[in-house]
Amino acid sequence: MQTILKAGQQQVVDRRVQGAARTSVAPKPIARSQRTLRQDVRTAAIANPSAVSKETVEKCVNAIRFLSIDGVNKAKSGHPGMPMGCAPMGYILYNEVMKHNPKNPQWFNRDRFVLSAGHGSMFQYSLLHLNGYDSVSMDDLKSFRQLESQTPGHPENFVTDGVEVTTGPLGQGVCNAVGLALAEANLAARYNKPDAPKIVDHYTYCIAGDGCMMEGLSNEASSLAGHWGLGKLIMLYDDNKISIDGHTEISFTEDVLKRYEGLGWHVLHVQDGNHDYDGIRKAIADAKAVTDKPTIIKVSTLIGYGSPNKADSHDVHGAPLGADETAATRKNLGWEFGEFEVPQDVLSIFRQAVDEGAKNEAAWKADLEAYSAKYPTEAAEFKQLISRELPQGWENALPTFTPEDKGLATRQHSQTMLNALAPVLPGLIGGSADLAPSNLTLMKMFGDFQKGQYAERNVRFGVREHAMGAISTGIAHHNSGMIPYAATFFIFTDYMRGAMRMSALSEAGVIYVTTHDSIGLGEDGPTHQPIEQLGNFRSMPNMLMVRPAGGNETAGAYKVGIENRKRPTTIALSRQNMPNLPGCTREGVEKGAYIVKDCQGTPDIIIMGTGSELELAYGAAEELEKEGKKARVVSMPCWELYEEQPQSYKDSVLPPSITKRVAVEAGSSFGWERYLGWTGAFVGVDTFGYSAPAPKIYEKFGITKDGVIAACKKLLA
């Protein structure tokens, strides 16, 4: 079958403008007195916002509104309402509050901004353009939502520099923001020193809408942020009371701030987010003043503010204003400028961000130099980390196994790998959704990441899978060399699928460590037993699905997971023991599929298997051999990597001429036809499982050595 495979994902990677926005400012030594001054500067992009008149600020705010309106109109598609309501917050954040460097969007110590209400993407594109980011030109604004433009319908970090994370599916951004704030807290605790300039020191801002507040994953992440006391996380909740179905009174009447108080947050309310700029400014200042809790600022706004006939209605949420209403809005807000026109005075104000940004980065570089002089060892590790290059020779930490080594569950091997890697990979951080003793994911040399002990690297996510996935994605997108892992039972990936797909789409190198990967978990029964999940992840674009057999393949799974920093890896691990079969290698995993045991001459039959069932394939081949049959055993731990191999390699492992093939896997047959064709046979399970001791379930479904032998003999007959 000819098919378009995952390698095509490369197209997406290539969409980012190469070389743009990478200007750096040379560091130079500065005197301490100057540094103090600069630190003031760093608290606000414009040192003295009050120097800009209220009228001018309003003009700037309207510039954001009209670029957004015009962009959506031109695209004939999009969401103007959110940008119109949130424009005051946007101006204040990007041009008074946040330190960022438009000419180097990847500057390490920038404040992070997450638009969790991702449908309002024109809000962010307008601000990036106005602030002088090269990634969003005026032409880009005019190409909103067009094929392969820099301005897709929802913000995509892998397309547009200056966008930190990919949002759209609601609530993800809130969790990503928690992950960014976690990364900052961890690195700050590990690398900042009391007697040196702070080299890790930024805030994370997030704008979330009513939809984000309704989604359960945002509550999960917010509960964790409150528990952790992430004081540098500031969320602005755009309380515009409109969602797609209409007014929120039809489905969302809870007291959000009381809930957040319950979650341990510092809560504030700006009653008039449309006009009370000082209220917004004061709330952000108050938020910063509370350092031991995250802050939520409920900012009550009017969706589509300025539109005389559509504001405060669903009509302005997800459809262009149209020519007439745009004209009416221009009149209503006194905006005398043309389509996509930005008056020069307004642009000059915004573009001060470019100089300020350069100064900010230069100051940080000087700080980093001063720090490096005093703490050369720490500085070296820190620089290595944020370079996002893996430390040389890290993979030597991975152990190898021989068939004589005791057969263990791959979750046990996984624990060995994590503990072998933790000392050599300063970026490794992660944990489990309350299954650490079952997933075996604790790094024993570290404590728990907790309030007051942010330098530790074991994260306790609680029973919150979806938030765990999205927080881990946020950690990866801190782009500081962090390698997050997230653990749960394989079945509970069903709870975090939304986040896992976002990590795949947004190219976040999260490692999903999942255990209890089949009916082999036994007594917990069908609610806990994955069946179709392996195939589900094999078919997810840009996701590596690895199901290793034994110690060497588990080492291979980690090698693959660590090395793939632009795509996530899901590792499916067994609860039960399995042997270290001869022929199983780490390198085999890197090729995706490989010959574990071969015969003399051309095989009569190929037996494929993965994970805990490779043993059955192997055992069956041994039996067939005794009867004079020539059987080859192929381990297929990662289909995606196999498909990426040259055709010659693929054909050498699975020669097209050998059509008698059997596959064994304690999971669904779905997808296995790719390798079995119409002439092969599958030994597995396509129904839900059972609650019983694991061997009984395997027997019930005929997933046994004898079952494999019988399937082979039927084909060979």
Add this chain to the structure above:
Amino acid sequence: MQTILKAGQQQVVDRRVQGAARTSVAPKPIARSQRTLRQDVRTAAIANPSAVSKETVEKCVNAIRFLSIDGVNKAKSGHPGMPMGCAPMGYILYNEVMKHNPKNPQWFNRDRFVLSAGHGSMFQYSLLHLNGYDSVSMDDLKSFRQLESQTPGHPENFVTDGVEVTTGPLGQGVCNAVGLALAEANLAARYNKPDAPKIVDHYTYCIAGDGCMMEGLSNEASSLAGHWGLGKLIMLYDDNKISIDGHTEISFTEDVLKRYEGLGWHVLHVQDGNHDYDGIRKAIADAKAVTDKPTIIKVSTLIGYGSPNKADSHDVHGAPLGADETAATRKNLGWEFGEFEVPQDVLSIFRQAVDEGAKNEAAWKADLEAYSAKYPTEAAEFKQLISRELPQGWENALPTFTPEDKGLATRQHSQTMLNALAPVLPGLIGGSADLAPSNLTLMKMFGDFQKGQYAERNVRFGVREHAMGAISTGIAHHNSGMIPYAATFFIFTDYMRGAMRMSALSEAGVIYVTTHDSIGLGEDGPTHQPIEQLGNFRSMPNMLMVRPAGGNETAGAYKVGIENRKRPTTIALSRQNMPNLPGCTREGVEKGAYIVKDCQGTPDIIIMGTGSELELAYGAAEELEKEGKKARVVSMPCWELYEEQPQSYKDSVLPPSITKRVAVEAGSSFGWERYLGWTGAFVGVDTFGYSAPAPKIYEKFGITKDGVIAACKKLLA
């Protein structure tokens, strides 16, 4: 390829003990004075609980504890801690508070009980046995967690009578309970009359643990329950402060009751859930007294209460106590009885539930008779509904279409179907997760289900997909003929996968109405574009995945969805228009795959397609015909139903001898090899999509008529 197909699911269905627990009590007329008496009885299974001494109650409570301990010990696997801590709640609920009929677990007007903390299944099994349910004999308790026993590791409604829903994955039960309470509120508002006995009148109780409280979906459902003011929903939160990772202080320090206050709930706290029986009783009474809000009762307990060395620790959560600690616990609690021994006095107390239950049901039947006499029309509809038989001729309401009818998006056809069916299916109820104007799922003749208007049937779920799925599953499991539907964009099934799988596993006939089913949604871009989802649901056991083309197939999708009351159906619908192709039929959908357009004689090639791409297959065949090629077009709206057809039918549609096959679908190739083999070709997309007008994206990926023609010609060359 030989494979085990979904039909095997039938095995699971057959596991329920047939004929057991179906004893019914004959209704007989009663005098009004007696009825008043009986209404008192109905508020408590034991009319006068204070007549049972505190010591005896304690003995009953310990009986629950030790059956649970012994069951887990015997299974060498399970969770004793929860039952030991919650036993007081269990006794009070089952034996003082709830009206239920052990000899007819399906009695319509019973109070519903949901064990959201499903790992504590032995708690429920012990109570079912003690209360005299035939579904759980002493032998069943001794077969806990054994293959095909009545007592699986987590409660499964399709195995054990008396279990309302299937739980285990945390938080699902909380949502199911909201669904049960919603169903009660809806039916009560529709059928109860002020001047007749109440025929719908029960509470829904739920025990949830710390894990349930951490999961985001429980917050979503609780926000809705608060919004709706479901006063007859009473949740007991087992606050034992232990989760698998240890003390909840490491990941869960929020103020749960303050959060629930924010969610609009009535909140109560019983500080000593281990000893303060009167406190639990009073809290439940107080909960009942508040009729306009759901109640959460935080009951602080000790996990593993009674175990001298393991209580209050993770050790007692998920592992057997073992012989020594069991002996120590027996001593500690003064329990002088043997393994699985229930003293007769204790059993007699519990078994009063049998008589009380019979009386309760008899009283309700008498009420129903009185009601029927006064309201014969309503009664007839009500009886028909709760019989769970579909009204005769309902399917005649589905319209048919001809090629001359205007081509519409299948989401528009779906709206037509819902509005055609709503008047003839009194059980139809549902709505969208805040996408009603896009999903087109409003039933226009009804208003919104809201506080004070519970009789309405459009449910506004807000942006809460996961809860929507699980609430809908709860509605289905009310077992009162309700046919819930739940709508969102197809991609956001990723948010509710956990709930959808639970509906498949637990045999809940939910209809998932999903729109914007491919890259065809256009500008919203890759975050919103499903790719691998069709295959994912095709591989989910007991789920029907239907992707219809045009009006007749959409009618077919609904026919299938409505008829399949023991498995959920997911319908994938387009945003964009498509024609009503000649040959497309409702009956074709029921067969899963069928010939839409054939040629004279044996086809040279078969072109398969689904949904919006069937048009491309059709158009390509027309072109090929002009060039003298013989092409057959096969529509494949539902693979699962096709696989269930006789082999002769299957071979007549896709003759094994015709190996030149092309499939076209705007989704992943994964799984299509089942019908394409190694010789076929697939026209589709295996990478993430793009933000652009839909036709541009189709063109980008080559999913066009020309693309299909080219693929065919390559094979025919």
